[in-house]
Amino acid sequence: xxxxxxxxxxxxxxxxxxxxxxxxxxxxxxxxxxxxxxxxxxxxxxxxxxxxxxxxxxxxxxxxxxxxxxxxxxxxxxxxxxxxxxxxxxxxxxxxxxxxxxxxxxxxxxxxxxxxxxxxxxxxxxxxxxxxxxxxxxxxxxxxxxxxxxxxxxxxxxxxxxxxxxxxxxxxxxxxxxxxxxxxxxxxxxxxxxxxxxxxxxxxxxxxxxxxxxxxxxxxxxxxxxxxxxxxxxxxxxxxxxxxxxxxxxxxxxxxxxxxxxxxxxxxxxxxxxxxxxxxxxxxxxxxxxxxxxxxxxxxxxxxxxxxxxxxxxxxxxxxxxxxxxxxxxxxxxxxxxxxxxxxxxxxxxxxxxxxxxxxxxxxxxxxxxxxxxxxxxxxxxxxxxxxxxxxxxxx
Numbered sequence: 001x002x003x004x005x006x007x008x009x010x011x012x013x014x015x016x017x018x019x020x021x022x023x024x025x026x027x028x029x030x031x032x033x034x035x036x037x038x039x040x041x042x043x044x045x046x047x048x049x050x051x052x053x054x055x056x057x058x059x060x061x062x063x064x065x066x067x068x069x070x071x072x073x074x075x076x077x078x079x080x081x082x083x084x085x086x087x088x089x090x091x092x093x094x095x096x097x098x099x100x101x102x103x104x105x106x107x108x109x110x111x112x113x114x115x116x117x118x119x120x121x122x123x124x125x126x127x128x129x130x131x132x133x134x135x136x137x138x139x140x141x142x143x144x145x146x147x148x149x150x151x152x153x154x155x156x157x158x159x160x161x162x163x164x165x166x167x168x169x170x171x172x173x174x175x176x177x178x179x180x181x182x183x184x185x186x187x188x189x190x191x192x193x194x195x196x197x198x199x200x201x202x203x204x205x206x207x208x209x210x211x212x213x214x215x216x217x218x219x220x221x222x223x224x225x226x227x228x229x230x231x232x233x234x235x236x237x238x239x240x241x242x243x244x245x246x247x248x249x250x251x252x253x254x255x256x257x258x259x260x261x262x263x264x265x266x267x268x269x270x271x272x273x274x275x276x277x278x279x280x281x282x283x284x285x286x287x288x289x290x291x292x293x294x295x296x297x298x299x300x301x302x303x304x305x306x307x308x309x310x311x312x313x314x315x316x317x318x319x320x321x322x323x324x325x326x327x328x329x330x331x332x333x334x335x336x337x338x339x340x341x342x343x344x345x346x347x348x349x350x351x352x353x354x355x356x357x358x359x360x361x362x363x364x365x366x367x368x369x370x371x372x373x374x375x376x377x378x379x380x381x382x383x384x385x386x387x388x389x390x391x392x393x394x395x396x
Contacts, residue, residue: 003175003394004166006043009140011052015103017138018043018168019057019155019390021145022076031079035374036147043144043168044084044111055103055112055138056080057094057155059148065121073116080113088113094155095120095133103137117155124153131158144168146175147375149390150382160393167394175391177371178382181350182211186311192303192334194219194317195355198242203384204316209253209260211385214306216261218319218330223292225250225262231284234268236292261306265296267320267327274324294320295330303330304337307347313338315351315369316383318359332363339368352379 020040025032047054061071073090080088087110091102094114106112114137117123122130131154135141141163143149148156149171167175181189189212193201198221208215217225220237227233228246253260262283268290269278280296281287295303307313319334321327341347351360352373360366373379378388 002396003391004164004396005172006046006050006142006166006168009142009164009166011047011050011140014052014140015055015106015138016047016052016140016142017055017057017134017159017163018047018142019145019148019159020168021147022056022058022073022080023060024076024079026075029075031076034079034083037076037079037083039170039374040144040168041083043142043170044086046169047142048084048086048109048111051108052140053103053106053108053110053112055106055114057114057117057134057159058145059118059123059155060116061118063116063118065118065124067119071116071119073113077113080111084111086111091115093119095130095137099137117153120154122154124151126152126158127154128158130154131162134159135162138163141165142168143390143394144170145390146171146373147378149375149388150378150386152389156390157393160390165394171394173371174373174375177350177373178379180348181312181314182383186348188213188310189312189314190214190216190306190310191314192216192218192316192319194221194319194331196220196237198224198239198246201317201380202245203386204380205249206252207383207385208314209249209258210256212258212314214259214261214310215253216303216306216319216334218263218295219317221317222263222295225260226283232286232288233292234286234288234290236286236290259306261299261302263292263295263299264302265298266292267294267296267329268292269327272321272324275326278326293324294327297329300330300333303334307334307337307341310347313347313349313351314383315349315360316353316356316380318355322355322359322362328359328362331359332365335360335363335365339363339365342370343368352376352383
């Protein structure tokens with residue numbers, strides 16, 4: 001582990017600047033989904049328990065360096081107080097005299113919430129001067145916002161280099177899970193990658209074929225690979241212009257000893273709507289007037305066999321048009337298989353990405369997975385093998 005955690009820091013009597021992601025949905029002044037707030041609770045409670053004084057830094061929306069009243073973090077105070085079971089004092093700035101006064105007045109047991117960091121243009125420019133002003137507000141820097149770690153911003157990168165720095169509990173869990181899945185995994189490793197387009201996941205696929213033993217490709221992107229092999233995919237979503245790229249990935253996988261699983265049978269329909277008339281055909285037999293909307297039972301059985309033989313699973317993206325029944329069958333079946341193997345202790349399963357979380361929740365499988373990342377872009381960039389500035393800045 002190349003970074004410190006809260007366990008490595010002496011927090012007693014210290015002001016702890018905690019970068020969090022509480023960019024939650026709000027409707028009429030009320031938080032409608034507090035998932036991100038709940039996930040930072042362990043960090044805040046640990047700091048309070050060790051006699052530290054948490055001072056929260058966060059962004060909200062995209063104000064682009066302007067003060068936008070409807071993007072003020074003050075709205076979140078009631079939800080934060082309920083989650084932390086502690087008083088939360090709000091300050092209308094994240095730097096300068098007002099912030100310094102708020103922090104000076106903070107007592108043990110209280111949490112200070114500073115205003116939206118993105119109200120300052122220097123935040124997204126990774127301005128060292130802004131970071132230096134923030135650094136005056138605490139003794140220790142703690143990053144608990146893995147979801148913002150792929151951005152080199154003043155509160156995620158520059159600030160981490162100005163104070164003794166550590167990872168919060170959520171960041172620690174993310175880094176530990178991802179290191180276990182891709183860094184030093186227990187083999188064999190299988191990756192399930194789905195979604196609509198190959199073009200959005202080229203870097204991801206290129207990195208994974210060199211890291212995993214089996215790569216399952218599903219969703220619309222599987223159609224592009226099938227077409228690249230000369231299969232007529234009818235009216236299916238397909239990026240025909242990426243056929244050469246798909247073939248390059250297949251060649252790279254073969255050279256690396258990575259087995260790629262593509263659908264061998266598919267569920268097709270003439271229209272994309274719930275309950276549409278559909279049939280299951282061989283992958284190479286898609287009717288010219290139909291579109292592929294899911295993988296078939298033969299493919300699901302092959303994926304299940306791959307999971308049975310695996311010790312580690314990384315999952316990003318659905319295997320079909322999971323939003324609409326009955327085209328959620330393959331995603332649900334594979335997710336439930338992975339969940340069962342995780343529950344019996346034979347598989348370590350890590351998943352992430354917006355559609356992925358929704359698909360696993362819909363399948364009733366999410367809670368059984370070893371770790372589910374809600375980080376989105378940061379999770380993808382990690383899987384792509386890219387260095388995340390917010391993580392690199394924590395490296396000891």
